[in-house]
Amino acid sequence: MPPLDVIAPPDQPDVQTLPTDRPALAPAEPSSRARYRGLIWLVSAAFFMQALDSTIVNTAVPAISGALAVTPLDMRTALTSYVLTLAIFIPMSPWLCDRFGTRRVFGGAILVFALGSLLCGVAQSLPQLVASRIVQGLGGAALMPVGRYVLVRSIDRREFVSSMTTVATFGLLGSVAGPLIGGALVEFTSWRLIFLINVPVGIVGLLLNRREMPDYRLDRAHRFDTSGFLLFAGASALCLMAAESLGGSSRGFVIAAYALGAVALGTLYVRHSHRTDHPVSDLSLLKVRSVWVSLAGNLFTRLGVSGMYLLLVLFLQIGCGWSPLTAGLMMVPQAVGSIAVKPFIDRLLTHFGYRRLLLGNTIAVAAVLCSFALLSPQTPPWVIAVFVFVYGSVMSVQYTSMNTLAYVDLDVKYASMASSMASTAQYLSMSFGIALASLLMAGFLGAHSADGYVWAFRWSVIVLGMITLAASWIFGRLRDPRAVPATGAP
Template identity: 70%
Template sequence: MRPMPDSLKVPLAPTPATVATAATASAKAGHKGLIWLVAAAFFMQALDSTIVNTAVPGIASALAVTPLSMRSALTTYVLTLAIFIPASPWLCDRFGTRRVFGAAIGVFALGSLLCGLAQSLPQLVAARVVQGLGGAALMPVGRYVLVRTIERKDFVSSMTTVATFGLIGSVLGPLLGGVLVQYTSWRAIFLINVPVSLLGMYLNRRQMPDYRLTESRRFDTLGFVLFAGASAMLLLASEKAGGVGEWGKVAMWSAVAVLLGFLYVLHSRRTEFPVTDLKLLKVRSVAVALAGNLFTRLGVSGMFLLLVLFLQLGCGWSPSVVGLMMVPQALGAIAVKWVVNRLLLRLGYRRLLLGNTVAVSLMLASFTLVGPQTPLPVIALQVFAYGAFMSLQYSSMNTLAYVDLDVSHASMASSMASTAQYLSMSFGIALASLLMEAFLAGHEPAQYVHAFRCSILILAAMTLAASWIFSRLRKDRPVNARTTDETTSV
């Protein structure tokens, strides 16, 4: 008998189990590509947030300004992120996550190009604002898409992967910045973002899902202006706090910031869709996550800027060697990232964050023992341990805001978490540089060592105070063991 032609063969109907397996495999493959895309965006943004640190003395010399005056180039970028991040949920709902994410990468690339072409500090600051406009949507949109796409039981592990790349970017930034500024030009630290951004825009079209609301809502313009104004006034006040005869202006700008913040609280209560929904703070885990994030980062965000200035100007190390000393932090972070989920399952958020915040403050204080004669391996070991504890801290804080929320609140929670993160980073960098400036009696190496030690002690005390915030969490419950019906309503 002749075999039946292939064209006449009827394929066997797949069983339900086969269909489910194929669908699961397809979903996991798609999710893997999405996770890598978001991780790449986090890496690029984190890299650019820290790559300037090691290059600060070199850029200051090229632009004929003092190293500590370069803080405006650092704080302006992260403040722009904080101000414009609250607009990302509305943009996603109006234009879709794929279009917003792609546009954000494009604007970020444009800002990077302008930074590389800047001829003065004001031009660099303006270009950093453009960078911040693009970067403002990268992290919240990425988190939002992961919350919408990844199953709850896999969310912490997915965010751990993404956060790992973000942390690696923040640590490799100083190394890459030091190498580029020493062997090429400081402009290269910004121009390298352009080809990476082009690759990101290509991947965005292939991997990014397009979530949006079918019915668009009005943007909370008044709330956005009030929130942005309060944030900008606070940073402006902190920038001028160390100036001679500036305390009158500092008091005035601080008062304006408080007034604008108070007006925003009143406005948000009367608005159906506020730019930042303060009602989410009724959920204790959200309130603790945002407050703990704010005060922890206020103490630690400026640490590596101070360490770079201390090692370069106090110890006389080259930019590339100083950048190399940041690598152990990445190794420490990687060493513990893959056990974060297990530790949370075993200890819970309250015990882990409470104990780890104390450990972070002690690690900060230990850097006061470092001096020009300290052996390099000892400093490397300290940086490694600090990176490990900070890795636990960031991963736990970044996921705490979502554990008690339904997916319908994921976009707003992501926006608020990112805003708190970057507000605290901008204020933390400003605070650290102001402390260094206050304790700096001159520009001799020994004076930089003294100023570094005094500043670090104060920052360590502030970080220790943040542990009280995490003690306000309720008794620990198993992580990832709750159903959607058990989530807290708002």
């Protein structure tokens, strides 16, 4: 049978056409972003669901603690267990993708996450809630790294930043909507709905996964690095426990034991990773300049900014006497600023390159953090809203640039590992940042009354701004990735 494009239309005689020198115009090839639009929406929905769940619980802590007959301080375990599970199990995602394929792993992650949400919604005690949050973390640990990895494999590099911008915007919306939705659900319905709303979203995600998710895998996956995983998981867990303990009432020797244990296990893992062919976290990728700059810059940036929302809420509620709902609404200008600048980030990177943009924007982030020290209880709300809007704008540029930098010089076969390492570093540094902000606030507050929160807030944001400024030196170590072809990792 001849190809379809040369078959004459039915009920018409064959037509002899005259030769022409003009070549036939081939149909335009759709861009990778257009071809994978459904995939981008699927990954965006998963990021939204995870970001929503990471923030929605905070505003419900008093209601949940009352329902479960525990103190709000006891709820700390339910909050940290989720992040701890994410940090520990994210490094498994590259091997899972190679062994079972991205479609199965991503679908399984959605299913486990939805199941964990259901269990959280019906929990009757704090231990049950903590166990259910761990189940949620097991599913959430694969959502971000697998989603990023599939986008790296599927989307053309010229369109990757714009695609990740779309995904990051939905993640941002989830983070902003979390406190507002959580407060509304707790006030007008039940705290259990903050978990149960993930169940229908998960069902839709499973349907989309079957249709839109590519299935990338290796024909023969290597053996899983169980020893390396246990060492890496132990070091990560002890790091987080040390960071969380700093913000609590643990004794000094307990914190020191956690820290020394983390250092010991981390050192053993470094030695182990050099002796195995397929380590759970491939430290050889750090030989690529853009990778180690991305991870180190992420660490110092998030040390400075991760606790900012906590400090701002304390300042507004206790220092300024705002209601919790009014203080939560102050996240809206941050979201507006972040979303407003998103469409321009791709062009900014094209014009300035990663080095100049990250160097200048990190200095801007540090300056904005320090400028929050100018606020007082007498500052009009619209002025505070302007500060928060500007902060959201510069952080939008910072997050998108940092999160895409790790991939610009890597061959696509290293994308899964790079995504895993970036996500793990992100959650670890977020925990450290929140603990550091809490320590600074407590240290500057001392024995002061509620009026001291304003003074403590001012000095805390100045210190955090200086820490963030250190990241600009790290980003200054970059060569401009636009001028360097992607040569792959060692």
